[in-house]
Amino acid sequence: MTDTVRVRMAPSPTGYLHVGGARTALFNWLFARRHGGKFILRIEDTDRTRYVPDALDDILAGLRWLGLDWDEGPEVGGDYGPYFQSQRLEMYRHYARQLVDEGHAYPCYCSPQRLARLRQEQRQGGESDIGYDRHCRHLSARERAAYEAQGIVPVVRLKVPLEGEVCFHDIVYGDICKDNASIRDPVLLKSDGWPTYHLANVIDDHHMAITHIMRGDEWLSSVPIHVHLYAAFGWEPPVYAHLPIILDPTGKGKMSKRKKMAGGVEYPVFVREFRAAGYLPEAMFNFLAGIGWSYDPEVEIFTRQQAISRFALEDLNSSPAAFPFDKLEWMNGVYIRELPEEELYERLLPFVAADLGLSEGELRSRPELRLFIPLIRERIKLLSEATPFIDFAFTDQVHVKPELLVGKNMTAAESLAALRAARAALAEMPTFDAEALEKRLRLLATELGLKTGQLFGILRLATTGKEVAPPLFGTLAILGRERVLARCQAAERLLETLTT
RNA sequence: GCCCCCAUCGUCUAGAGGACCAGGACACAGGCCUUUCAAGCCUGCGACAGGGGUUCGAAUCCCCUUGGGGGCACCA
Numbered sequence: 212m213t214d215t216v217r218v219r220m221a222p223s224p225t226g227y228l229h230v231g232g233a234r235t236a237l238f239n240w241l242f243a244r245r246h247g248g249k250f251i252l253r254i255e256d257t258d259r260t261r262y263v264p265d266a267l268d269d270i271l272a273g274l275r276w277l278g279l280d281w282d283e284g285p286e287v288g289g290d291y292g293p294y295f296q297s298q299r300l301e302m303y304r305h306y307a308r309q310l311v312d313e314g315h316a317y318p319c320y321c322s323p324q325r326l327a328r329l330r331q332e333q334r335q336g337g338e339s340d341i342g343y344d345r346h347c348r349h350l351s352a353r354e355r356a357a358y359e360a361q362g363i364v365p366v367v368r369l370k371v372p373l374e375g376e377v378c379f380h381d382i383v384y385g386d387i388c389k390d391n392a393s394i395r396d397p398v399l400l401k402s403d404g405w406p407t408y409h410l411a412n413v414i415d416d417h418h419m420a421i422t423h424i425m426r427g428d429e430w431l432s433s434v435p436i437h438v439h440l441y442a443a444f445g446w447e448p449p450v451y452a453h454l455p456i457i458l459d460p461t462g463k464g465k466m467s468k469r470k471k472m473a474g475g476v477e478y479p480v481f482v483r484e485f486r487a488a489g490y491l492p493e494a495m496f497n498f499l500a501g502i503g504w505s506y507d508p509e510v511e512i513f514t515r516q517q518a519i520s521r522f523a524l525e526d527l528n529s530s531p532a533a534f535p536f537d538k539l540e541w542m543n544g545v546y547i548r549e550l551p552e553e554e555l556y557e558r559l560l561p562f563v564a565a566d567l568g569l570s571e572g573e574l575r576s577r578p579e580l581r582l583f584i585p586l587i588r589e590r591i592k593l594l595s596e597a598t599p600f601i602d603f604a605f606t607d608q609v610h611v612k613p614e615l616l617v618g619k620n621m622t623a624a625e626s627l628a629a630l631r632a633a634r635a636a637l638a639e640m641p642t643f644d645a646e647a648l649e650k651r652l653r654l655l656a657t658e659l660g661l662k663t664g665q666l667f668g669i670l671r672l673a674t675t676g677k678e679v680a681p682p683l684f685g686t687l688a689i690l691g692r693e694r695v696l697a698r699c700q701a702a703e704r705l706l707e708t709l710t711t
Numbered sequence: 712g713c714c715c716c717c718a719u720c721g722u723c724u725a726g727a728g729g730a731c732c733a734g735g736a737c738a739c740a741g742g743c744c745u746u747u748c749a750a751g752c753c754u755g756c757g758a759c760a761g762g763g764g765u766u767c768g769a770a771u772c773c774c775c776u777u778g779g780g781g782g783c784a785c786c787a
Contacts, residue, residue: 223787258786323785330784334712341713341783366785384716393714393783401785408787432715432782455717456781462722465780501723501736508725511736528724529716531780535723538737548750589750600748652746667746679748 216248217422223255224266227481228273231457234499239425240279241522252284254295257405273482276492291419296411303406306414307367307399315443318365319347320358342395367400377435382452382524389435397436413440421449428453452524455503455531462533489594494546498539503528544592552584559597566598567605579604582689586681609676613705616672618665623709626669634699643692645684673702
């Protein structure tokens with residue numbers, strides 16, 4: 212490849228950044244970085260009716276979160292701007308006019324109502340081909356003038372050949388041909404003077420010197436239109452590589468439409484939702500790269516540098532893939548475990564603070580979270596799972612059902628005696644660190660003739676209020692002697708209610 | 712309905728005519744470890760959708776069937 216690689220991500224600010232869109236961006240980014248090219252971000256904001264005000268910010272934030280930096284586009288500029296289609300209207304109108312003047316396109320005065328009626332009739336009539344009937348394609352100058360006189364503002368439609376076929380090559384899908392007759396003259400310029408996707412996309416890709424187009428395969432069927440447009444303009448089309456879409460976890464239907472999981476739980480589809488759920492951006496990156504592409508048949512975990520070094524369009528898969536949530540969760544756990552403690556602490560902070568109702572500053576001023584990190588890191592798969600493991604350390608007292616304090620195969624009285632003995636032993640310990648605690652409590656279990664699990668289970672419930680908690684000795688050390696003794700005493704009172 | 716695309720373990724994938732009685736990973740099951748839960752380690756389960764061809768030889772090429780997906784807007 213002699214030309215500089217220039218690829219683009221062209222989102223429409225009609226909704227938040229979707230995982231599918233993120234994956235498309237990711238592959239474009241990988242390709243650009245692999246070849247030392249440019250990754251361009253272009254905002255296709257030509258649909259004024261579906262515009263969502265905060266969508267743009269969300270898209271930019273989502274891409275940044277994933278580490279997909281763009282070389283040209285919003286907030287970074289570039290030599291091929293503007294990068295918002297809403298600021299390029301004049302150019303689209305110019306080319307639309309040119310197409311009409313040169314006989315490649317024509318004005319169409321059909322009302323939306325007529326088109327809707329037409330479609331309905333075609334459907335009901337069982338017609339094989341649905342679409343515009345080219346009513347205005349052969350209007351005489353006089354007829355056109357008559358419409359104009361009525362004040363009807365026309366749209367501009369592309370004059371697609373009536374016979375023959377268009378063919379193009381796609382790196383992922385190979386050679387694809389389509390009969391021209393099946394392509395209905397598409398609208399290029401809407402009656403409000405704004406371009407449709409087809410027009411704006413082709414003009415911009417050409418003027419921004421885009422060399423490769425990687426996008427979701429829902430676009431595959433519109434390539435023939437674009438090929439005709441490039442031909443009409445006398446431009447060279449870029450290289451196409453359509454990406455197989457991501458299906459929802461059940462494999463039925465695409466991921467984009469929000470659906471329910473088997474358990475009735477909604478699963479995330481927007482990048483912001485994955486972020487809020489506690490997924491790590493580096494895990495998302497790794498995971499997304501593994502759908503439709505494979506870094507190495509034997510290697511699942513790889514860095515972005517490694518991905519860049521091996522990425523090739525020829526290796527892209529052509530079959531659609533169901534979104535494997537299980538694998539994502541596992542991978543996120545892997546990345547959480549690989550994070551340095553201090554880094555994990557920083558990432559956990561906002562999640563835990565919010566859950567606990569504390570400010571980050573307040574949480575930071577307390578020692579517990581930091582101390583718990585090594586104890587919980589291999590127990591969580593999501594950042595949002597940390598709080599339930601440690602919240603007991605942030606409450607004045609724990610609430611536990613008395614019955615739970617009774618040890619396995621023990622009576623309430625025996626449990627109470629064990630707890631009292633433990634409290635006495637703990638009160639007398641010269642130091643209160645995990646190592647010393649383990650040594651002393653193991654000895655105590657032996658002295659009491661109890662299995663370790665029996666004694667430790669009672670203590671776990673008494674001090675944390677939970678049946679599942681971080682490792683006991685470390686937990687006791689973090690709570691500190693004072694709190695541990697107080698909680699034991701409180702638990703003893705509860706057990707007493709069972710023995711009297 | 713019409714057009715296009717896709718088809719390997721439940722899922723993500725490796726495989727580009729012989730190296731495949733099909734490899735890896737997740738999930739699942741069992742075991743080890745163990746104070747709970749995890750993590751870790753070991754083992755197991757498990758697929759070339761079906762049918763025709765082509766070929767000495769097919770998961771790999773062709774055709775048909777079936778299944779799935781996408782598209783058919785003055786949306787992108």
